Amino acid sequence: MTIEELEQIAKSVKLENEKYDYEVNVCMDLACASQGADQLREELVKAAEASGKKVLIRRTGCMGPCSCGPLVRVDPADTLYQKVCAKDAGEIVSNLGGEPVERLQSNLSDHFGSQVRVVLENAGYIDPEKIDDYIARDGYKALLTVLTEMTPYGVIHRVTESGLRGRGGGGYPTGLKWGTVAKASGDLKYVVCNGDEGDPGAFMDRSVMEGDPHRVIEGMAIAAYAVGASKGFIYVRAEYPVAVSRLTTALREARRRGLLGNGICGTPFNFDVEIRLGAGAFVCGEETALIASIEGRRGTPKPRPPYPAMSGLWGKPTLINNVETFANIPPIVRNGGKWFFNMGSERSKGTKVFALTGKITNTGLVEVPMGIKLRKIIEEIGGGVPGGHTFKAVQTGGPSGGCIPAQMLDIGVSYDALLQMGSIMGSGGMIVMDDTSCMVNVARYFVEFCMTESCGKCIPCRAGTEQMYTLLTRICNGTGTMEDLEMLEELCGTVKEASLCGLGQTAPNPVLSTLKYFRNEYIDHIVHKRCPAGVCNLATREEVTA
Amino acid sequence: MPVFTPPPLPSDDKRWKIVNGTMRKNGFARHALIETLHTVQSSFGYLDDEAIRFVAQSLRVPLSQAYGVVTFYHYFNLKPPGKHTITVCAGTACYIKGAAKLIEAAEGHLGIAQGETTSDGLVSLMTARCVGACSRAPVVLCDGQINGEMTCRHMVEQLERWKAE
Numbered sequence: 175m176t177i178e179e180l181e182q183i184a185k186s187v188k189l190e191n192e193k194y195d196y197e198v199n200v201c202m203d204l205a206c207a208s209q210g211a212d213q214l215r216e217e218l219v220k221a222a223e224a225s226g227k228k229v230l231i232r233r234t235g236c237m238g239p240c241s242c243g244p245l246v247r248v249d250p251a252d253t254l255y256q257k258v259c260a261k262d263a264g265e266i267v268s269n270l271g272g273e274p275v276e277r278l279q280s281n282l283s284d285h286f287g288s289q290v291r292v293v294l295e296n297a298g299y300i301d302p303e304k305i306d307d308y309i310a311r312d313g314y315k316a317l318l319t320v321l322t323e324m325t326p327y328g329v330i331h332r333v334t335e336s337g338l339r340g341r342g343g344g345g346y347p348t349g350l351k352w353g354t355v356a357k358a359s360g361d362l363k364y365v366v367c368n369g370d371e372g373d374p375g376a377f378m379d380r381s382v383m384e385g386d387p388h389r390v391i392e393g394m395a396i397a398a399y400a401v402g403a404s405k406g407f408i409y410v411r412a413e414y415p416v417a418v419s420r421l422t423t424a425l426r427e428a429r430r431r432g433l434l435g436n437g438i439c440g441t442p443f444n445f446d447v448e449i450r451l452g453a454g455a456f457v458c459g460e461e462t463a464l465i466a467s468i469e470g471r472r473g474t475p476k477p478r479p480p481y482p483a484m485s486g487l488w489g490k491p492t493l494i495n496n497v498e499t500f501a502n503i504p505p506i507v508r509n510g511g512k513w514f515f516n517m518g519s520e521r522s523k524g525t526k527v528f529a530l531t532g533k534i535t536n537t538g539l540v541e542v543p544m545g546i547k548l549r550k551i552i553e554e555i556g557g558g559v560p561g562g563h564t565f566k567a568v569q570t571g572g573p574s575g576g577c578i579p580a581q582m583l584d585i586g587v588s589y590d591a592l593l594q595m596g597s598i599m600g601s602g603g604m605i606v607m608d609d610t611s612c613m614v615n616v617a618r619y620f621v622e623f624c625m626t627e628s629c630g631k632c633i634p635c636r637a638g639t640e641q642m643y644t645l646l647t648r649i650c651n652g653t654g655t656m657e658d659l660e661m662l663e664e665l666c667g668t669v670k671e672a673s674l675c676g677l678g679q680t681a682p683n684p685v686l687s688t689l690k691y692f693r694n695e696y697i698d699h700i701v702h703k704r705c706p707a708g709v710c711n712l713a714t715r716e717e718v719t720a
Numbered sequence: 721m722p723v724f725t726p727p728p729l730p731s732d733d734k735r736w737k738i739v740n741g742t743m744r745k746n747g748f749a750r751h752a753l754i755e756t757l758h759t760v761q762s763s764f765g766y767l768d769d770e771a772i773r774f775v776a777q778s779l780r781v782p783l784s785q786a787y788g789v790v791t792f793y794h795y796f797n798l799k800p801p802g803k804h805t806i807t808v809c810a811g812t813a814c815y816i817k818g819a820a821k822l823i824e825a826a827e828g829h830l831g832i833a834q835g836e837t838t839s840d841g842l843v844s845l846m847t848a849r850c851v852g853a854c855s856r857a858p859v860v861l862c863d864g865q866i867n868g869e870m871t872c873r874h875m876v877e878q879l880e881r882w883k884a885e
Contacts, residue, residue: 204853208866240855375812377852412758412795413851451758453793454849470753471785472792529854531813537855569812603854605812619815623849629792 175432175439177318180309187310194230196270197249198222199298203236203381204416205538206243210260214244217263225267232307235385237298238289240538242280247298256280284554285536290517292525293501294541296386302420305427308388314433316507317392320399321441329400330356333503335511337523342368342459342496343571343600344676345522345589351493354483355401358491363403365394366487366494368464369410369417372456373572374623376603378527379497381539383410383417386501387424391447393500395434396507398445401493406447407468412454421449456573456627460675461486461494463629474631475675496601498527519545522588522599532569532605535560542587549583552606563608567691571600573620573627574680576687577613596687598680612709613692614699618646620684624677635678638669642685649696652703652712659696663689724748727777730770735763739771743778750779753789757796766797794849802837802844804863804882806875811850813857822858823847825872829879843882 191197200206200215215233222229237245242256246266255266255278262278269275291297300307308314320329334349355363367390371379383390394406410418425447428434436444450468457463458473461482467473468487486492502524506514514524522544528551531537535557542551552558552568559565567577576597585591589599607616625639645662648654666682673679689696698704703712726748729736742759746752756779760771767790776786790796808814808822823834826845830838837844853859856868862878 204851204866205855205868208853208856208868243855371852372849373812374810374815374850375854376850377854380852413848451755452795453754453758454795455793456849467754468751470751470755470781470789472788531854531857532816537813537857572812603812605816605854607816611816616816619812 175318177315177322180314180318183306184310184312187306191230191310193228195228197230197232198266198270199232199234199237199247199249201235201237201243201245201247201298202233203240203385204377205236205240206245209244211244213260214246214258214263217260218246218267221263221267225270227267227270229267229270232301234300235297235302236294236381236539238294238539239280239282239285239536241536242282242538245280248274254280254282256282282536285540285557288546288550288555289541290525290543291541292505292514292517293382293389293498293527294386294539295505296389297381297539298385300386302385302387303423305388305424305431308386312508313388313504314392316504317395317399317433318439320396320507321439321443326356326400326402329396329507332511333400333506336506336514337511337518338499338502338506338514339522339589340496341498341502341526341601343574343598345599348495348499351483351495352397352400354481355403355491355493358484360491362405362490363401364487364490364492365398365401365403365406366464366468366492367394367406367408367500368459368461368494368496369408369414370452370458370464371411371414371497371601372459373574373601373603375531375569375605376529376572376601378529378539378602380414380417382497382501382527383414384420387417387420388428389501389504390421390497391424391428391434393503394447395438395445396503397493397495397500399443401491403493404444404446406445407450407487408447409450409452409458409464409468411452418449418451425449455629456623457629457675457677460677463675464494465492472629474629475677477674498602517543519586519588521590526587526599526602528602528604530556530604530606533559533561533563533608533611534606544588545586547584547586548578551587551604552583556606559606559608563610565606566609566611567607567613569597569605569607569616569684570603571598571680571683572603573623574598574676574683575600575603576683577607577616577691578687579691582691596683596690598683610707610709612650612705612707613688613695614646614650614705615707615709617685617688618643618650621646621681624681628677628681632672632674632678634669634672635674635681638665638673638678639681641665642669642682646685649699650705650710650712652699652710654700656700659700724780727774730774736774738763739775740778743775748779750781753779753781753786754793757786757790761796766800768798799837802841804842805844805846805861806879807846807848807851807861808834809851809853809857809859809861810847811854811857811859813854814850814859817857819858822860822870822872822875826875826879829876843879
């Protein structure tokens with residue numbers, strides 16, 4: 175495969191598409207598919223055949239606003255239809271070329287207005303199971319450019335220049351990590367893609383793996399060239415069967431096209447990727463635990479150093495990046511590091527994909543430039559809190575993150591700002607809560623999660639989260655005292671300071687952030703024996719003393 | 721060094737050949753343990769002692785280590801699942817939208833706790849950490865099929881339908 179051949183494929187796809195007058199793209203992502211998108215697509219195919227019009231029906235990955243699904247976008251008119259049923263297929267097809275079907279037309283200009291699509295640029299435009307669709311949208315161009323025109327050092331320089339930071343949560347500078355692995359000595363190195371999206375309430379990585387799998391593979395191959403690796407692993411949650419099957423297809427297609435394997439693109443570069451299934455352990459999102467799991471062992475973390483960059487998978491230098499980080503690589507290589515560097519805020523560059531869920535009108539995937547105000551994401555893009563309720567907090571970073579209250583909404587989203595607010599960027603889950611959510615109960619929920627997910631290796635995390643859970647349960651059911659609260663705060667500090675890995679070190683975050691911003695709710699539970707949101711079943715004062 | 725011969729298949733059941741296939745594909749390497757256990761579970765529905773012993777011997781992994789792996793990861797079941805499985809997603813978005821009430825209602829209706837199967841073997845009640853369909857919270861999987869915006873009434877109706885079959 176050469177650049178010319180790649181362009182030839184892109185050209186032939188375009189020629190093929192030009193045979194059609196209209197393109198009807200049907201979103202087949204989990205949310206839309208669970209509302210009958212499959213049947214809808216079949217009906218559209220039937221209607222198109224019957225109409226005699228030249229229509230290309232394409233299934234695509236997630237288009238974004240899942241709450242409006244099933245979604246259908248008609249090109250070239252660029253009309254987005256929402257909540258489409260199978261019985262609407264005939265009308266959509268018969269109106270092609272004329273006025274759009276008004277009752278199905280979505281009005282989401284506010285939703286899309288401030289979004290910038292880099293990682294999701296292909297979402298909704300390509301069939302994830304067709305490599306040629308990806309190639310037609312500049313796919314694998316970056317890989318071939320890198321292999322034929324750039325040195326490994328040049329690639330690392332470009333990634334460093336872009337200012338990209340790891341999208342898995344920690345925000346470690348990607349270029350720096352690549353540089354460390356490249357400098358590590360050893361003839362065998364590995365590249366690992368962390369697709370173990372364990373944060374409950376986040377599904378960005380799933381959508382990227384399902385909707386645009388080749389982008390991840392291309393990013394991994396570029397990384398492998400830069401650091402000198404020849405073997406890659408994608409670690410995917412077993413709970414994501416569609417992602418596994420899409421990636422399997424994508425890997426097969428890429429091998430068939432000679433974009434993976436030995437002597438890629440006529441160069442001496444060899445690289446291939448294998449899929450490894452996770453088995454439902456949150457702690458495996460941690461690098462060293464993930465390595466243990468790929469090696470077929472219990473996913474327990476190890477103290478660092480040595481970092482995986484020096485001694486990782488089977489003791490070899492290993493580069494581990496998140497799905498979204500790899501997905502950012504091809505556009506950075508294509509458009510240059512400066513292009514990426516110019517997006518975003520001072521110390522957080524580029525865009526970030528968030529999964530907007532909870533008590534919000536437009537749930538789904540959004541991609542925004544870093545530095546955007548939280549208020550804009552929630553009120554404008556998300557459409558605000560529905561049902562006449564008032565906004566209370568937004569939770570970011572999953573069980574390792576915290577709850578951000580209304581008064582902080584005018585702060586721009588960046589790694590540092592979120593950390594300062596007592597939360598973290600995390601992988602990108604954003605769960606909106608309204609006045610019907612009890613913050614003590616939410617804190618208890620996350621601590622329970624960490625308690626069951628604690629691997630048990632170190633005592634502060636294993637025993638600490640359990641004690642925290644007991645104390646929070648007492649507060650929630652009305653038997654808690656002010657001494658309990660004091661002990662809880664002390665315990666948070668201990669668990670944070672003394673735990674071995676990220677899971678334990680961040681487990682107190684949901685408690686600390688709710689204590690910081692919603693302390694009065696804790697006091698209400700303890701002193702007044704009432705839950706302001708009406709969620710907790712509290713014992714009355716008489717029952718407690720009895 | 722003596723040549724290692726993998727143990728014979730536990731029975732004529734064709735599914736063992738699939739399991740063996742996964743191990744062979746990985747050259748009977750020790751790191752294929754989790755992959756192989758996935759194959760066993762997808763073929764048999766759960767992992768029993770015989771299966772764990774067979775896989776451990778074939779991959780030359782100590783039985784204790786194999787058992788340790790099986791019990792460490794939530795995805796592996798040690799008990800056979802019921803004819804139908806209802807899985808309530810307990811991810812954050814689902815939780816905020818009332819997953820706890822769904823779990824409570826299912827437990828009450830079936831008379832079992834989460835993770836258990838009814839005594840007639842009809843329904844297993846499970847919870848999931850997050851299935852990634854957060855935009856349709858609360859989510860319940862009925863035999864793997866995603867049902868979004870679930871209410872207690874709809875869920876109980878589904879349970880009744882299974883009962884009536």
